[in-house]
Amino acid sequence: MNFQLTNTPLSEIKADLEIILVIKQNLDHPFVQDKKLLKKAGFSGTQDETCLLIEKNRLYVGAGSLKGNDIRPAVAVAIRSLLGKKSYKSMKLGTYLSHPRCTATLRAMVEGMVLGSYTFDTYKSKKSKCPVKKVILSLEGYTKHEVSLESASRALHNGEIAANATNFTRDIVNTTPEDCTPETLAKIAKKLSKQHTLTCNILTPKALKKEKMGSLLAVARASRHKPRVIHLTHAPKNPKAVVTLVGKGLTYDSGGLSLKPADYMVTMKSDKSGGSAVLGIMKAVAEMNLPIEVHGFVGAVENMIGGDAYKPDDVLTSKSGKTIEVRNTDAEGRLVLADVLSYAQQEVQADYLFDFATLTGACVVGVGQYTSGVMGNSPKVVEKVLESADNAGELATALHFNRYLEKTLKSEIADICNISSTRYGGAITAGLFLSEFIDTTHKNRWAHIDIAGPAFVESAWGENPHGASGAGVRTMVRTLEKLSRGAGHNGVHGTRK
Ligand code: BES
Numbered sequence: 001m002n003f004q005l006t007n008t009p010l011s012e013i014k015a016d017l018e019i020i021l022v023i024k025q026n027l028d029h030p031f032v033q034d035k036k037l038l039k040k041a042g043f044s045g046t047q048d049e050t051c052l053l054i055e056k057n058r059l060y061v062g063a064g065s066l067k068g069n070d071i072r073p074a075v076a077v078a079i080r081s082l083l084g085k086k087s088y089k090s091m092k093l094g095t096y097l098s099h100p101r102c103t104a105t106l107r108a109m110v111e112g113m114v115l116g117s118y119t120f121d122t123y124k125s126k127k128s129k130c131p132v133k134k135v136i137l138s139l140e141g142y143t144k145h146e147v148s149l150e151s152a153s154r155a156l157h158n159g160e161i162a163a164n165a166t167n168f169t170r171d172i173v174n175t176t177p178e179d180c181t182p183e184t185l186a187k188i189a190k191k192l193s194k195q196h197t198l199t200c201n202i203l204t205p206k207a208l209k210k211e212k213m214g215s216l217l218a219v220a221r222a223s224r225h226k227p228r229v230i231h232l233t234h235a236p237k238n239p240k241a242v243v244t245l246v247g248k249g250l251t252y253d254s255g256g257l258s259l260k261p262a263d264y265m266v267t268m269k270s271d272k273s274g275g276s277a278v279l280g281i282m283k284a285v286a287e288m289n290l291p292i293e294v295h296g297f298v299g300a301v302e303n304m305i306g307g308d309a310y311k312p313d314d315v316l317t318s319k320s321g322k323t324i325e326v327r328n329t330d331a332e333g334r335l336v337l338a339d340v341l342s343y344a345q346q347e348v349q350a351d352y353l354f355d356f357a358t359l360t361g362a363c364v365v366g367v368g369q370y371t372s373g374v375m376g377n378s379p380k381v382v383e384k385v386l387e388s389a390d391n392a393g394e395l396a397t398a399l400h401f402n403r404y405l406e407k408t409l410k411s412e413i414a415d416i417c418n419i420s421s422t423r424y425g426g427a428i429t430a431g432l433f434l435s436e437f438i439d440t441t442h443k444n445r446w447a448h449i450d451i452a453g454p455a456f457v458e459s460a461w462g463e464n465p466h467g468a469s470g471a472g473v474r475t476m477v478r479t480l481e482k483l484s485r486g487a488g489h490n491g492v493h494g495t496r497k
C-alpha cells in the first residue's frame, strides 16, 4: 500500500473510491453529501458501520469520535469491507476532520488502512488480497492550521512502520506449527538482521546446554524440532536508554504429558505470539532507527509428548540455579521464560525489561479475550505500558501482585513449583513465578505482559482480523518512541554486559 500526502483539495484528486468518516452519527455535516441515500440504505453512522455507495464511488464509515482509537478501527473495517472488490485500486481520504494541531488522528488513519488491509491466505488456493494499492490523503483544511507537511508525513511514516510490523508479526503467528518451527523463527530473525541494521545471535541446543538452560531444555526435549534462543540487537550510537524485550515463542503447545483437551489444543500455534511480537518490534525499531539500544530475545521451543518428554514430578535446574518442581507440563511458558529472562539479564543490564507471552488461560478468563494483563513490581513501569497501550489502541489492564498469592508457588521438594496450589488468580501467579527470575537490579524495571487473550481471536474485531492480531507490537513501539523523545533512563544507565 502506497501513501501520498498532498495539499490538493479532495475534490480535485482522482481516485477509484473516497472514504468518508461520519463522526458521532452526524449526517448533517457538510462532508456528508449523500444524507438521503444513506438514510434510505438504513445507515446511521454508528462506530464501524459501513455503507458503500457504488455509483457514487463513496464508502461511508461511522466513528464515535475523532480520537485515534475510534478512527483506527473505523478505517480498518472500511478497508476490510473492500476485500475481493478488485476495481478499487486507489482511494482518497480527507484528514480535514482531524483536530487541527493533532497528527494522532492521521497516524490512526494510516494504521487503520494498513491493519485493515491484512489478509492471510498462504494456505488458500484462491487468494483474496486487499485491492487498494494507492491511498491519497488530502491535507485540505489541515494546512490552514499549524500542522506542517513535515510533522504530518512523520506521523504517516511511523504509523506505516508500526502497522506493517504488526502485520509481519501476524504472518508469523498465523503460520502452521509444521511450517514455523523454532528453527524457522531463528531464520526469520536472521533474515531480519540482514535486511536491517540489526545484529543476530542464535543459540542452538549446544549453546543452550552450555548456558545451563535446564528448564527451557526440559520443555523442548520431546520435540523433533530442536529449540533456539534468538538474540537480536539494535545498537545506535549514544542511545537514550537500553531496553530488553523477551518473548515466549512456543511454536506449538500441546500441553506436553499434561496434555491439553482436544478443544483447547486448537489455536496453540499462537503460543509463539510473544516471540513473534518481539521480532515485529525489532523490525519497527530498526526501520524507525530509534535512538535506543534494544535487545530482543525469543525462547523458541515446541512443547510435545513422547518417550523423552519431561514429566510432572520432575525437578528442573534452571539457569539461575533455582530448582523447579514440575507439577504440570502445560505451564511450560514460564519454564522457557525463566531461562531466557536469566540469559537476557546476564547479557544486558537494561533500563527496562519487558516480556510478552501467551502465558495463561486464566488471564483470558479474568479480563476477556481482547485485553492484555500487565504485571510487575513497579507500578510506574506498569503504568508506562498501559499508557502506551492506550495511545496505540490496544486494550490492557493492570493485574496486581500480592504476598498471599506469592506463597502459593511454594514447593516442598524444590525451590519453587511451576504451578500455584490455588486454582484462582492464575495470571498473577504465573507473573509471580517469572518475578522469581528477575534479579534485584531489574526488579523495578520489569513488566510482564500476558497477551493470551488478544494475540489470537477467531473472529475479526476492530482493526484486527480473524486469527493473529500482532498484540503487543504497537504498544511497545509507542513505549520505545516515547523513550526516544527524552524521559529515557529509569535510574541507572543500562549497558551491554
Ligand atoms: N499457552 C498456554 C496459555 C494459553 C491459554 C494461551 C489459552 C492462549 C490461550 C499456557 O502454556 C498454558 O497452558 N497455561 C496453563 C497453565 C496452567 C497449567 C497452570 C493454563 O492457562 O491453563
Ligand code: ZN
Residues within 6 Å of the ligand: 253, 255, 329, 330, 331, 332, 333
Ligand atoms: Zn501450556
Ligand code: ZN
Residues within 6 Å of the ligand: 250, 253, 271, 330, 332, 333, 358, 359
Ligand atoms: Zn503455552
